[in-house]
Amino acid sequence: MLLERKKTNRYSQFLRQRYRAILGYTGLICAIAGVVMLSPLLALIFYPEEIGLAWGFALPGIFLTVVGGLLWRFLVPKKVISLSLSEGSVIVVLAWLLAIAFGTIPFMLIQGLNFPQAAFESTSGWTTTGLSVVDVTQASRLILLYRSNIELAGGGGFAIIALSAISGLSGAGLTSAEGRSEQLAPNVRRSAKLVLSIYSGYAVVGILALWLAGMGWFDAVNHSFAALSTGGFSTRTDSIGYWDSPAVEAVTIVLMILGTLNFLTSYFLLRGKFKPVVRNGEVRLMALVIPLCAVIVFFGVAVNLYETMGKSVRVAIFEMITALSTTGFSTVGYGDWNSLGWTILIILMLIGGGTGATAGGIKQFRIYALYRALLWEVKRMLQPKNTVTEPDYWQGDRRSFLDDSQIRTIALFVFLYFLVFFVGVIITAAYGNSLPDSLFEYASSLSTVGLSIGVTSSDAPVGLIWTQIVGMFLGRLEFFTVFVGIIRLFKDLPAVFFGK
Template sequence: MFQNLLKQRYRLVFGYLGNLFVFFPIVLLIPLLYCIGNPGVFVESLAFITTAVLSFAMGLMLKLTMRVRPGSPITVQEGAIVVLFSWVIAILLSALPFIIGGHLNFTQAVFESTSGWTTTGLTLVDVKTLPETFLLWRSIMQYLGGAGIAIIMMSAILGPAGLGLYKAEGRMDNLVPNIKSSTRTIAVIYGSYALAGVIMYRLAGMSFFDAVNHSLTALATGGFSTRTGSIGEFNSISIEIITIVLMLLGATGFGIHYTLWKKNFRAFWNNGEPKLMFIILALFTPLLMTGTLAVFYSSGAEQFRHSLFQAVSALTGTGFSTVDFVPWNHYGIYLIVLLMIFGGDLDSTSGGLKQYRLFALIKILWLEIRRYFLPKDAILKQEIWKGETRRYIDNSLVKEILLVFSLYFLTYAVGTGVLMSYGHSMAFSAFEYASALSTVGLSVGITVPGAPTGIIWTETIGMFLGRLEFLVVIYAITKLLRDGKILFRRRRNA
C-alpha cells in the first residue's frame, strides 16, 4: 500500500519535471532572437538549439511516461524535491551551450551557469572574446533566476499544484489568493521595470545591446556585465544612478512592490525592510568614504559617488562595481563583507541573510528589553509586516531565523576556510566566499579562469545553497533519503 502510494507521489514529481523541461527549450532559444538582426552569428547559436532538443526530448519522455493529470496537487515536501531537481537540471542544461560551443570545460560551465541562475555574477569567462549570444544568455539566466524557477514552473503547472512549488522555493509573497495570478503579477512588475531600465540606459548613452543586458542583470541583482570593467568602464554618473535605482528595485521584495502598485501606502510604510536598507546604506556609505575611498579620491563628491555605488551593489547582492577592490584596506573589505552578508529583502532577487530576518531580529531584541521591565504575566505582541500581510513574531519565526543564520555562518566558515587553504588571505577569502554564498558577484581576483577546481566547486556549492537558502535543499535531500530508506526496509522485509 505504502509502496504504491510512494510510487504515485514520485510519478507526480517526475511528471511535473517533464512538464517543465518540455517548456524549457523556449528559454534556451531566446538568444536566437539576437540572430535576427545579426545572421552572421547563427552558427554560434547551434549549441543552444542542440541543448533545446535535448531538454525537449527529456521532458517529453518524462511527460509521456509519468502521465500526470494537469492540476494534480503537490505538497510542499514534494515541491522541495521538484524545486531541487529543477534547479540542478536547469543549471546542467544551461551549462551545455558553453561546453558545446567550446568556451568552457564542464566545471567552469557549471560554475557559470550556477552563477547565472543564482544571480551571483562571479564569472570565469572573458567577456571580450565570448560571443554576444552567450553574453545575452548569461543575462537571461540571471533575469529568470531572479524570479526563480517557481515562476517558470507556472507556465507548465496549472491550478493548486503551483502552491507547493511556490512555497517550497522559500517565497512568502503570495500577492493574491490565486498562485497563478501572483506569479503573473510578479512577471508584470518585473518585466515593466526591465523595460524601463532599457529605455533609461539608452537615454543615458548605452548601446541597445548593453542596455538590454545591464537592465536584466541589474534588476535581477545579478551583476553579469558585457564589459570587463563592469559599470565603472562606462564612467557615467547617469548610468550609475540608473543602475543604483534598478539594484534597489531588484532587492525590494515583490510583496512590497505590490503595495505601491496598488497604492496601498499604509501597508508599504508598515514594512520595515526598505527602511532598514536605507538606514544601513546611510551608515555604511560615510564609513566607506572616510575609511577607505578617501585614500584614492581627494574629491568628496567622488568619494561619495563610489562609496554609495559599492555599498548599494554589495547590500543588494548585485555585484556591479566602479572600482578595483584589490588595493582596498582591510577596513573597507570587511565593511563590504558585512553588507554582502546582510543582503536585500526577503522575496526579492537578492541573497544574504535578508532584511526581513534582520528587522525581525531587531524587533525580537526590543521585545525582550520591554518584557524585562514589565510584570512577568504581561502579554506583549510584536507585529511585523511582509507586503500587505501582517503577522506577529512567534516561536516559528525565531526558529527559522536561528536555523538560517546557523546554516549560513557554518557554511560561510567552511567555505572561507577552503579558500584560505589555497593560500589566500583571510580578508580576501572572507570577501570572495561572502560574495558567492550571498549571491553577490564582487571579487578580489580569487575567482578567475585558472582558479583551482576545489575553489570553483566550493563557490558553486555556496552559490547554490545561498540562493535556495539551505532549507529547501535540506528538506528535499532528507525526504529523498527517508523515502528511500523506508522503501528499502519494506522490500527487504517482503
C-alpha cells in the first residue's frame, strides 16, 4: 500500500512538471495571440478618427500578452524537453480555446455583438472559415482589419509555428498536433522559419498585386491576408464580386492556390524544383479536379445564367477554386444555381485543400491516398496470393509507401468526418432549413470554407450558431487533436491537483 502511494506521488510530481511546461508553452501562444489582437492598432496611423475604438483591442490584447508572457517566462523549463503528441494536443486545444475566447471581446465591445455571435465571428476568424455575422457596411476599419489579421495568424498555425521556431524538440510534438507533420528542413526551428518567410512573402506580394489589379490599399491588405490564409473574410458584402474584375479575380485565384498548397510543395516551387511538384499527389488531384469541375459547372450551370461567355468561364473557374481551396470568396450568389452546381460545390468543400497548408476539409492527400489504396486492393486481388506490394506516393522529393496502419487511420478519419458532418446537417435541418441548404452550409462550416447560401446570419438561432462553432473548431484542428487533448486533460487533472 505504501509502495503504491509512493508511485502515485511520484507520478503526480512528474505530471505537475509536465503541466508546468505545457502551461508555459500555452502562455507563449497566448502572448502571440495577444500581439495579433493588438496589431489592428497600427492602422490608427492612417485612420486616427477611430482612436476611440482602440481600448476594445487594447484591453484583451495587453492582458493576454502580459499573462501569456509571464507564464512563458516562469513556467517553461530552462532545459528543452521533448513533447509527446498528446501533450502537444493539450497545448493546441488550450491555446486555440483561449485565443477564440479572448478574440470575442473586440466584437462585443466595439461591434456590439452578443456572446454567441462574437464567439462565432472569433471562431470563424481563427479557424480561417470566413462565415460571418458582421455587417461589413457598418463595421469600422479596425474591426475589418482585425478579422483579416486573425485569419492570417490562424491560417499560419500562428502559435505552433512560432513555438517550433523557439525550440526544436518541443516544437515537433506541437507541429504534429496542429496538423503539420511534414518539415521543410530536418530541424523544426529551421522549417518553421522557412514557412514564416514563405507565408510573409506571399502576403506582401499579394497586397501589391491586388493593388495593381485595382483594389485600394485597405482592401488589398485585407483580401491578401484572407486569400492566403484561405479564410475568406471580405470588406465588401459582395466579396470579390464587388469589383467584377478579371484582374482581381486572377490575382485572388493565385493567392488561394498558394494558400491551399502544402508548404513543402511551395518550397520546391520557389526553389525551381518542379519534378517533386509534378509528382505530388495533391497537385495531380487539383490538376484533374479543378478543370473537370469547372467544365461541368460551365456547361451545366454558368453558361445559361450569365450574360457573356467570358463571365461564365470566370465564374466556373473562380468558384471551383474557392470551394476546393476552402477560401470562401465568391463572385456571384448561388441562389439561382441548380442542384448540379450545389452538389459540385459541396463535394469540393468536403475534399478541401492540401495537407500542411492553411486550408480545411478532409484534405487532398487523404483522398489521393484512399484512391491509391483502392487501386492497390484491386491489384492485389488479381495477383498471386503471396505477392507483396505496397501503394506508393511522393512526399517532397522522397518516395514513400502507404501501409495498412496509415490507410486505416485515414479511413477512420474520413468516417469520423462524415459522421460529424451528417450530425451537423441533421441539427441544421432541425432548425427549419431545407436539406440542400443544410448540406451546403454545414459542409462550409466543417471544412472551414465560408461560402454561404444565407443560413448563417446575425439572427440565426443560438443553437445553430453553436453547432457551426463546434464544426469550425473540430474541422480546423482535425478531430483527433481535439479528442486526444481533451481526454488527456480529463485523465491527468485529478492526478495533478489531487494526487489521484
